[in-house]
Amino acid sequence: MRLHWHRRDLRLADNRGLAEPADPPVGVFVFDDEVLAHAAPPRVAFMLEALSTLRAAYREQGSELLLRRGEPTGTVPDLAEAIDADAVSWNRDYSGLAQRRDDHVAEELKDEGRLPRPFHDAVCHPPGSITTTQGEPYAVYTYYWKKWRDREKDAPRSVPELAGAEEVPELAGAEDVVEVDVAPGELPTVEELGFAEPDAAIPTASTEAARELLESFLAEDVLRYAEARDYPAEACTSRLSPHLKFGTVGIREVDAAVRERLDEVSGEERESIETFRSQLAWREFYAQVLYYNPDVVTENYREYEHDIEWENDPDLLEAWKRGETGYPIVDAGMRQLLAEAFMHNRLRMIVASFLTKDLLIDWRHGYAHFREHLVDHDTANDTGGWQWAASTGTDAQPYFRIFNPTTQGERYDPDAAYVARYVPELRDVDPGVIHGWNDLSADERETAAPGYPAPVVDHAERRERALETFERARGEGGT
Ligand SMILES: Cc1cc2nc3c(=O)[nH]c(=O)nc-3n(C[C@H](O)[C@H](O)[C@H](O)COP(=O)(O)OP(=O)(O)OC[C@H]3O[C@@H](n4cnc5c(N)ncnc54)[C@H](O)[C@@H]3O)c2cc1C
Known part of the structure; x- marks a missing residue:
């Protein structure tokens, strides 16, 4: 047995x-x-x-x-x-x-x-199987990805024969080791496990549901993934993340289906599918980063010469959490998180940059909030994403490349369709006004969208402050 x-x-x-x-x-x-x-x-x-x-x-x-x-x-x-x-x-x-x-x-x-x-x-290539020529784990994604892409992948495993319940007569007798505080064999409820029912609608959690998502994604969206994945209103990503987190679908099955589709197309469509595969490889890259560096959950992967002087203003943190920063694209992302227990990847990058650079709040506060709300929270990917945004990670955004939330909104949500979906105060406001929100006077704002806040900080000013903070941490200039 x-x-x-x-x-x-x-x-x-x-x-x-x-x-x-x-x-x-x-x-x-x-x-x-x-x-x-x-x-x-x-x-x-x-x-x-x-x-x-x-x-x-x-x-x-x-x-x-x-x-x-x-x-x-x-x-x-x-x-x-x-x-x-x-x-x-x-x-x-x-x-x-x-x-x-x-x-x-x-x-x-x-x-x-x-x-x-x-x-x-959980991964196609376990930690330690893709290394540098010196046998070290990769800390730079691009090289890892090339090897990951070209390495042969295992085929999916079929469903095995399972032990018949009657073959295990001791099972009945095993009830005395049952420690589930509900009737034996019954699943506890969310409340019985000590949690409140979630406010957000949760995606269907089964292998069948994961396969349906995969099939419909591979039919169409994957072919435009490379150009559309950064536009949150398009919603053209796979939404497989909670399934990959809880393993309701196997990675070999996903990878085999993706490769089969790859063989059916050519040119830009093929490149688009490769772009999607590169995201699956990011997941495995971060899994090996976590495996070799278990402390990345609480510590910066990359140490600067001095501590980064995070300001950690509690009011700004609360405004960010509630989606009330007065930066429409940031607020839309934060409210998607509260409404759906999910946030589009472009938005995760924007809100994480805003928290760590514009607000100078330690990435660990952002990570804790994501962990509290995301249905797909995954220790490796979440710490990887946060440390990337905070410029403290393995292959992180350089500290001087700071997202401008207004330009990000203009570029990736030009019609403000995503903002309108999650920020009801701005639903009937002209996209031009939304993208110019930080240039409006208090009166103009009050007329356009009463109740929607003014920007909590001035991006241009905060950008300079973030640069100085990071330069001090690097031991360069500043006072
Ligand atoms: C600050 C921050 C926090 C994040 N936290 C998480 C998290 O807790 N859990 C999580 O699964 N992803 C996280 N990501 C990565 C990414 O945002 C999500 O995987 C993606 O949005 C999930 O949507 P999808 O399944 O439709 O993605 P798709 O674009 O369809 O990608 C397919 C799969 O590839 C993997 N993947 C995609 N992008 C990344 C990435 N950048 N890093 C690692 N794996 C990736 C995921 O497993 C995803 O399901 C985070 C990114 C950032 C910037």
Whole structure:
């Protein structure tokens, strides 16, 4: 008997840890309080729905997904003992917390004579497999990407045979190790796990839903992805991020479908698909950055000579969080986050630059807010994105390249359609007025959109201040 411990692989198809060992597994998911301490309502809701569909898929095959609550160290080995499993498989997670947890579980299993079987599953190319010629992990994306693109990829794994529930008579007896504080076999609700129901509508969380997204994206949007992906009103990106985070779809399955489409087209369409693949490679680049540098969650990857003197004004931070900075494109992004638990990538870059450069607020505050609200929050990608914007990351935006929020709005939302979607006060305002909001007088603003705030800071002034701050951190000039 083998136990498969699901974590961020909430699916049966294309699941290496589930499929590769020959013996049919019985599945378990453990509600881990240490992981839940970093969770947020949208992700808990997504995870519970994904678990519910995963359990239905197990049952359709005459098997069962067991549920436990507690510390995995202890819970997983106890369950392995209760069902007399000789091996426990799982798919690796690359954060420091996950690695420490998995090492403990592996040690406990070994002490009891059971075999721990960790697999690389979440990425096409695991950390350490794409390195510089000196064998070092890459800190520059471009070189990593070229190798990632050209390296052969594994084919998707099929759904394995699962252990029949009747083959595991001990399961009934194993109820005494149940620590889910609801009826055995029942999924807890969002509230029972200690969270409020999310305010935002959550995308459907299942393999089927992920496949539908992938299929419709590959049919059309991927062909214009290269030119349209930066225009938030177009909404032409895949929206696969929560599925890749929770593993409701396998990366080999995604990659194989993308490559199949690549072979069907040529010229600009082919380049557009390659641009999409390069985003999948960013995800794996950041996974290896996190794996080799677990501290990037709390510490700057790139140290300056002196500390960056963040100003951390609490009122400005609140205005940013609420989407009330008086910079329409920034506010639209922040309000999309609150309304949908999601934000378009161009907006993530704009609002992160605005927080760290215009407001001079430490990226860790922005990261914490994203973690609290994003359905797709992923430690590697989120720290990667924040540290990029703050000019503290591996392959970061140079500190002197500071986004101008007005120009960004004009360029990427020329008709202000995205702003109008999320900022109701500006819905009936002419795009020209929206893009010139910081040039208007108080009276003109009051007439155009009563109630919508004046800019909380002056971008030109703050840009200079940010440059001075970063130059001081670099030990250059300034007082
Ligand atoms: C400040 C900041 C914070 C971010 N936080 C997260 C996060 O918590 N979780 C997250 O998945 N992405 C994060 N991103 C990256 C990116 O914004 C999202 O992956 C993307 O918007 C998700 O939408 P999509 O699935 O439609 O993307 P698509 O454009 O369709 O891309 C496909 C997939 O590629 C990956 N991807 C795309 N862009 C990036 C990128 N820049 N870095 C790493 N992977 C990428 C994602 O898995 C995404 O689902 C962040 C970016 C920034 C600038």
